[in-house]
Amino acid sequence: MSRVTIKEIARRCGVSQGAVSYALNNQPGVSEATRARVLKVAAELEWVPNRAARQLSAARSETFGLVLARTAQTLIEEPYFMGFVGGIESVLGEKSYALALQVVADLDEELATYRKWAAERRVDGVIVVDLRVADPRIPVLRKLGLPAVLVGDPALADGMPCAWTDxxxxxxxxxxxxxxxxxxxxxxxxxxxxxxxxxxxxxxxxxxxxxxxxxxxxxxxxxxxxxxxxxxxxxxxxxxxxxxxxxxxxxxxxxxxxxxxxxxxxxxxxxxxxxxxxxxxxxxxxxxxxxxxHNIVGYGAEVTHRLLDLLAGATPQSHLYSTPLLIIRDSSGPPPTVRLRG
Amino acid sequence: MSRVTIKEIARRCGVSQGAVSYALNNQPGVSEATRARVLKVAAELEWVPNRAARQLSAARSETFGLVLARTAQTLIEEPYFMGFVGGIESVLGEKSYALALQVVADLDEELATYRKWAAERRVDGVIVVDLRVADPRIPVLRKLGLPAVLVGDPALADGMPCAWTDxxxxxxxxxxxxxxxxxxxxxxxxxxxxxxxxxxxxxxxxxxxxxxxxxxxxxxxxxxxxxxxxxxxxxxxxxxxxxxxxxxxxxxxxxxxxxxxxxxxxxxxxxxxxxxxxxxxxxxxxxxxxxxxHNIVGYGAEVTHRLLDLLAGATPQSHLYSTPLLIIRDSSGPPPTVRLRG
DNA sequence: CGTCGTTACTTAACCGGTTCGGCTTACCAG
DNA sequence: CTGGTAAGCCGAACCGGTTAAGTAACGACG
Known part of the structure; x- marks a missing residue:
């Protein structure tokens, strides 16, 4: 309702819009006194940055992309994905990043999605799952210059940053x-x-x-x-x-x-x-x-952290998340001594 | 990387930016000849609208919101949610709408998310699941003026638009x-x-x-x-x-x-x-x-259509999606004739 | 005392679209 | 021939931020 903008804050504080922007983004260029005043007023007015505006000027979308090239049926059946998405969300939520999730039918549609996102500047980076042998997405992402973290073994990642379990x-x-x-x-x-x-x-x-x-x-x-x-x-x-x-x-x-x-x-x-x-x-x-x-939620969170690091300027590298642990339960035991038809 | 903008199209077509915008949005104000020319050039240059810019000026985000107030664990265990999300996606994908998905711990955080989204103009509307008895989200959404479709029985929806299964x-x-x-x-x-x-x-x-x-x-x-x-x-x-x-x-x-x-x-x-x-x-x-x-994917799709309708100006109403169908399999049969401890 | 460097701002351009008022021009009725 | 109307298009404001460039005030220093 209120539609509080930076301009309103500037008016109330008696400073310029630019100064307010510096203050709110913790950047140098304003005195501590002014910064405090701005922050106080912003809090009072319950100012929230307008995502679109910020995105437009700063050329950052604060959104990560995830494309799932699986049938809806698989997604329902396999608990894996929801866990992974949950892990991603848990990290993004607190950074007030968003996740753009797209479910498509096949790899070609997935590639098309990346192209579209790159052109629209829709996402800052993507998380790539279900890595293939000689994955065709790798060259495309490289060409598009879309920051990405691959979920899979370094042997498959062709030098791109990745996170994997052994x-x-x-x-x-x-x-x-x-x-x-x-x-x-x-x-x-x-x-x-x-x-x-x-x-x-x-x-x-x-x-x-x-x-x-x-x-x-x-x-x-x-x-x-x-x-x-x-x-x-x-x-x-x-x-x-x-x-x-x-x-x-x-x-x-x-x-x-x-x-x-x-x-x-x-x-x-x-x-x-x-x-x-x-x-x-x-x-x-x-x-x-x-x-x-293995902890799939944690895996999703880990991958997301890697992507954040990458965007923050970290050098791309592969990162071993963990090795799945064998949990022995009731379904394993010694073989029958008398083999059937053996 | 081409970074094609409307301005470039305008330059090449020898018309103004505004005219190009009208042409691309199928709005009156340009001749058919010009429109065709603009569309042709746009296609050639592989122009894609910049979401942020459009969002900023048009005050539409082309994004729907979905908040899940469940633990990550539940989300993994229950196939329900991924199916529902899949259904939503299947509709949004082809309309080039996006889904903002947020996983939170409880209803209070869910309400906070709605407030934030409303203030940020982050979403055009929300889909509300896990409807409660006397749901506290209903008055909040009303007050925020955030278009919403509730997933649940009309008896619980207090007059808000909803979709339900019997x-x-x-x-x-x-x-x-x-x-x-x-x-x-x-x-x-x-x-x-x-x-x-x-x-x-x-x-x-x-x-x-x-x-x-x-x-x-x-x-x-x-x-x-x-x-x-x-x-x-x-x-x-x-x-x-x-x-x-x-x-x-x-x-x-x-x-x-x-x-x-x-x-x-x-x-x-x-x-x-x-x-x-x-x-x-x-x-x-x-x-x-x-x-x-019942078809959960279809249910998600249905709800999404209702929200699209609502934003297109349809009168809010409740909509029965279907009645779950009893599928009889092997786990049901006559009771034992001799009761245990009965 | 003049000069240089900082600090703390202000100003204004810019991001890429949408949209509105107004200007031409063509066409038609009177 | 004139006045009115509508289609087609232009120019510019605007959405709400970010950020480079410019400026005024002030202290330090030779």
């Missing part, structure tokens, strides 16, 4: 766990192979199963519950049958558990299940799921 | 279902009583159980998996024991299923479970969960 180490931990329980045949229900994280884990899985002399198979999916279930069914009906399955997210692990139960098998007696991205899901199933747990 | 009808359907299966003792694991939706359902539950002459109890929770599990345990150990439980969301239903299995009971043989907000969760458990299903 998926390879986590995969090793998971395989060490099942191997030490005595499993000799394992399976991996993975996400889409073009995703960087999946690729990293594929490599690690390959290496670790060889190191541990495990018989191994990998089943790629689209991360959905449906394909997680199908892949699980495939694993359970193949010969020799795996006695432990490692999933790339928790949704597929839960779906897998359901398939196991539907076939009349028991966990962990008949089969060991290990999930990734430990959300509440893993704790509310029966039995509870052993999972590679 | 929770009472859904509750009736659920109780008719379990009653027709032969259940005589039912329980309801509900959300927090101060939430309007919960209140509506409480009323409907009360009426319907009386109508059907069912013995009934209600257990209020905070919607979390933990409290859903606790409430389920309470239900299962009370005497006479309910043979059917109706949950207020799917997360608690899944948690409840896990408790049931943990106690060595079977579903639906020993107990019938009915969930609300049918997300993927209900289909990936074993057994699959009978649920009151």
């Amino acid at each position: 998926g390879a180490a986590a995969m090793n931990a998971a395989l060490d766990h099942v191997a030490s329980l005595g499993h000799r045949v394992v399976a991996r229900v993975a996400g889409p192979p073009e995703f960087g994280d999946v690729w990293i884990r594929d490599q690690a899985y390959e290496l670790a199963t060889r190191r541990l002399a495990l018989s191994a198979s990998t089943h790629h999916t689209d991360y959905s519950a449906t394909q997680g279930a199908t892949a699980t069914r495939d694993v359970l009906t193949s010969n020799p049958r795996a006695t432990a399955i490692i999933y790339d997210n928790d949704l597929m692990a839960v779906a897998g558990l359901s398939v196991v139960q539907g076939l009349g098998l028991r966990t962990p007696d008949d089969i060991t299940l290990v999930a990734w991205d430990d959300s509440a899901l893993c704790r509310i199933t029966h039995p509870t799921l052993t999972a590679l747990s | 929770g009472a009808a859904a509750m009736n359907a659920a109780l008719d279902h379990v009653a027709s299966l032969g259940h005589r003792v039912v329980a309801r694991v509900a959300g927090p009583p101060e939430f309007g939706d919960v209140w509506i359902r409480d009323q409907a539950y009360e009426l319907a159980t009386r109508r059907l002459a069912l013995s009934a109890s209600t257990h209020h929770t905070d919607y979390s998996a933990t409290q859903g599990a606790t409430a389920t345990r309470d239900v299962l150990t009370s005497n006479p024991r309910a043979t059917a439980i109706i949950y207020d969301n799917d997360l608690m239903a899944v948690a409840g299923l896990s408790v049931v299995q943990g106690l060595g009971l079977r579903t639906p043989d020993d107990i019938t479970l009915v969930a609300w907000d049918d997300s993927a969760l209900c289909r990936i458990t074993h057994p699959t969960l009978t649920a009151l299903s």
Whole structure:
């Protein structure tokens, strides 16, 4: 209602608009006495800066962008994203930055969004998720000069600033766990192979199963519950049958558990299940799921801090956030001594 | 980087800035010939309007606001919100509107956010979720003159424009279902009583159980998996024991299923479970969960359309989106003939 | 005492659009 | 031929800030 502007404050304080601007932005050019007076009046009038005006003149939007190239369905199913967004928000909220969130169908639309944002000066920087192998977004962002923090392994980031969790180490931990329980045949229900994280884990899985002399198979999916279930069914009906399955997210692990139960098998007696991205899901199933747990909210917050740093002039670098921690719950145990059809 | 402005277009077309603005905004005041020429040049130069500038002069932000007063944890756990946000986005995206999303701790912070947004002219309108009984946000939004669409029953909206799903009808359907299966003792694991939706359902539950002459109890929770599990345990150990439980969301239903299995009971043989907000969760458990299903993505889209209409000058009104549909799956069946401790 | 450097401002241009009053010009009725 | 009207366009103010450049006052210093 009040529509308080800097001009009004200037009038009341008997100084110029410019002086008020300096005072409010904590910049040199005004005496402490004046600054205090201005701040007091601004507070009294409940002045709030007009974002558009500031943005127009300062060429800063105080907005970060996040594009999610996933179907609405995936976004609903996977708790991951909301957690990540929540983490971003928690940091931006207190800096009074805003988040521009856009959900698109595919990478091309994502690129178009970046181009549009860059042209509109809509965002100061972007957070890029679901990094791919040889990700086409990297050259585009470079060309646009749009500051960005990539969420993913430095091996995928091509020198751009990134934040990552050590998926390879986590995969090793998971395989060490099942191997030490005595499993000799394992399976991996993975996400889409073009995703960087999946690729990293594929490599690690390959290496670790060889190191541990495990018989191994990998089943790629689209991360959905449906394909997680199908892949699980495939694993359970193949010969020799795996006695432990490692999933790339928790949704597929839960779906897998359901398939196991539907076939009349028991966990962990008949089969060991290990999930990734430990959300509440893993704790509310029966039995509870052993999972590679990491703090997704914290991850989102971390990435956001990196982007803020970057805009503040920090030198771009990759930043290891954490290594997912193996939380052992009820879904993992020794393999059955008598193998089915083995 | 081209940084194409309206001025540049004007120069190239040999007309004034103002004329270009009229042409680009499809407003009268320029000839068709000129308009065509301007549009052609604008397209060639790949001109994109600068949001800030437009916002500053037109006093429209082309942004809607959504505040979620929930803990980050709830947001991660409940698939509901991401779906809703996805629905909003799907509409806003094509109108090139933006969504300002803010996650806060409580209602007071939510109110503060509205005040700030109104003062900053940050948003053109807001979408208000988690409507309460005698919601304090309603008078504040009225006073701020901030256009809003409330998500909830007209009985709670106090005359403000709203969009809702018929929770009472859904509750009736659920109780008719379990009653027709032969259940005589039912329980309801509900959300927090101060939430309007919960209140509506409480009323409907009360009426319907009386109508059907069912013995009934209600257990209020905070919607979390933990409290859903606790409430389920309470239900299962009370005497006479309910043979059917109706949950207020799917997360608690899944948690409840896990408790049931943990106690060595079977579903639906020993107990019938009915969930609300049918997300993927209900289909990936074993057994699959009978649920009151509604299209949350569509709901978000609907609400957004209502807000757009409102800003376009439509008369405020309440709008019934749909009635949740009872999807019968494996978790509901006749009650056990021999009651435990009954 | 003149000069130089600071400090504390003021002034005004600028960001990139929108919008309104007013000026031309063309056209038509009287 | 004149007056009125409307379409088409121009110029400039304006939205609410930021910021470079200019200025007045003052103290220090050779």
